[in-house]
Amino acid sequence: MNAIVALCHFCELHGPRTLFCTEVLHSPLPQGASSGDISGQNEQAEEEEGGIQMSSRIRSHSPAEGASADSSSPGPKKSDMCEASGCRSLAGGHPGYVSHDKETSIKYVSHQHPNHPQLFSIVRQACVRSLSCEVCPGREGPIFFGDEQHGFVFSHTFFIKDSLARGFQRWYSIITIMMDRIYLINSWPFLLGKIRGIIDELQGKALKVFEAEQYGCPQRAQRMNTAFTPFLHQRNGNAARSLTSLTNDENLWACLHTSFAWLLKACGSRLTEKLLEGAPTEDTLVQMEKLADLKEESEGWDGSEEEEKPSPQPDVVEGQELSKGSPETSLMPDCNSWNVAHRRLSVFRSLRHMRQVLGASAFRMLAWHVLMGNQVIWKARDMDLVQSAFDVLRTMLPVGCVRIIPYSDQYEEAYRCNFLGLSPHVQIPSHILASEFAVLVEVRAATRSGLYPALFDDEQSLNKYEFVVTSGSPVAADRVGPTILNKIEAALTNQNLSVDVVDQCLVCLKEEWMNKVKVLFKFTKVDSRPKEDTQKLLSILGAAEEDNVKLLKFWMTGLSKTYKSHLMSTVRSPTSSESRN
DSSP, rough: OOOEEEEEEEETTEEEEEEEEEEEEEOOOHHHSOOOBBTTTOOOOOOOOOOOEEEEBBBOOOTTEEOOOOOOOOOOOOGOOOBBBBBSSSSSTOOOEEEEEETTTTEEEESOOOOOHHHHHHHHHHHHHHHSSSSSTTEEEEEEEETTTEEEEEEEEEEEOOOOOOGGGEEEEEEEEEEHHHHHHTTTTHHHHHHHHHHHHHHHHHHHHHHHHHHHHHHHHHHSSSOOOHHHHHHEEEEBBBBBHHOOOOTTHHHHHHHHHHHHHHHHHHOOOOOOSOOOOOOHHHHHHHHHHHHHHHHHHSSSSOOOOOOOOOOOBBBBBOTTSSSGGGOOOOOOOOGGHHHHHSSOHHHHHHHHHHHHHHHHHHHHHHHHHHHHEEEOOOOOHHHHHHHHHHSOOGGHHHHHHEESSOOOOOTOSSSEEEEETTOHHHHHTOTTTTTEEEEEOOSSSSSSOSSSTTTTTTGEEEEEEEEEOOOOOTOOOOHHHHHHHHHHHHTTSSSHHHHHHHHHHHHHHHHHHHHHHHHIIOOOOOHHHHHHHHHHTOOOOOHHHHHHHHHHOOOOOOOHHHHHHHHHHHHHHHOOO
């Protein structure tokens, strides 16, 4: 996490002061902290916390860039420091602490002040504000402040017991500074809990020292018996003691470095950026439900004994691709022995390709029946051609509305499938041929070569076919049709749009109309509104036309079970509770 954690103190002589800060370095260490180790210095114990190697080694440094009180350093001058080290954490020759994160090659460096002048100014301003104007009620607790220019600050103020201080306590704060406001706000619960733990530990150690000192020499009675002296003289006589003295912990700064470094690493690891694509679409929900059903079914078969099963009828494939190893392939005739490379040229590649092959009027009739939920029947000898046609046409429908029998040797009723592939010799009932709820596409041998133009350099095989589209209720050319069909045709005829762009247009159009379906479902099925209100709603949705209403009712069957059950439970439960009351 690109942030700085600092411990600040309010000195009675010099005001707010920064005692100790830890920063993150992604680049090589500053010259003062990256020099070789001083031979003869003792290394502190290495700790492993949160994946960070806490080496905290004493390193040599140059006076200009180290943690000394040199005049060129951005830190305060010696004259601004308390004689009793109340405004100082590390000694003048102490170079600071360094921890290496092996996982990310990031270094965590702790000094009394940041070496960079700009960072020193930001930390200094945050320190002053945290111990002066930006204070929560009671002067102890967390608060958030900041701006885009000077960064945003999470500050937690607290008191430390001191038997020699005015009021027997001194004022401190731990601040976290970063430029990302949203990230810092989202980290509030985490930072509050961890920083509160550090504060509790400091206060606990200081309380033990305070109680021991009070037991040996009670300061309250001594002060009451002392004659009145001017406040300034008294204040100069009681210079602030160092935090190590108040807590009686000589390793305090090393421990704070460990805690601050872990805090920076852990806070940066717990929140990661992810690409959010919004709520799952209805197609995604339906596919998840189907995968769950398939998993349960496969587990059931695995637990049962293997038995001989009769040859099954063609199964309905709902919203799934037909795999080569599926049972349906056993129903395919001997034409599977054709050359695969040759046959795969005889396929539809996209809706635009199909529209160009079938012609504008035939394609519009076919697309109208697809969108209305009528049964679409293809009769052809080439099964790959039929499969490719279904793969292309199904992109106009929600996944839950797709029921496919890719190839069969007998006619299947419309309730079993809305896409049906048949071999040429299969007889279709006469009432189906005359029905307005079905459309038939017959693939015949072309009477003349070159009937359809080759749209790709390697594609010539579609020229040998002739496509005849018939229906008991042909769609008139001047019929308005559903709104989504007109938008689909507009996208297909726009040559400036690539095939990929058209596919994305279809996704957006389906989501737009599925949202209208959801509104209509809640309005009619859940709330049970009268027909007059339903007509008003359809007008608001821009779907009052007859074809649009039929389309919405058909697409309503494609809603996921998850959405329906969730809507029923969340909408009806308040009503039932009110009726009981």
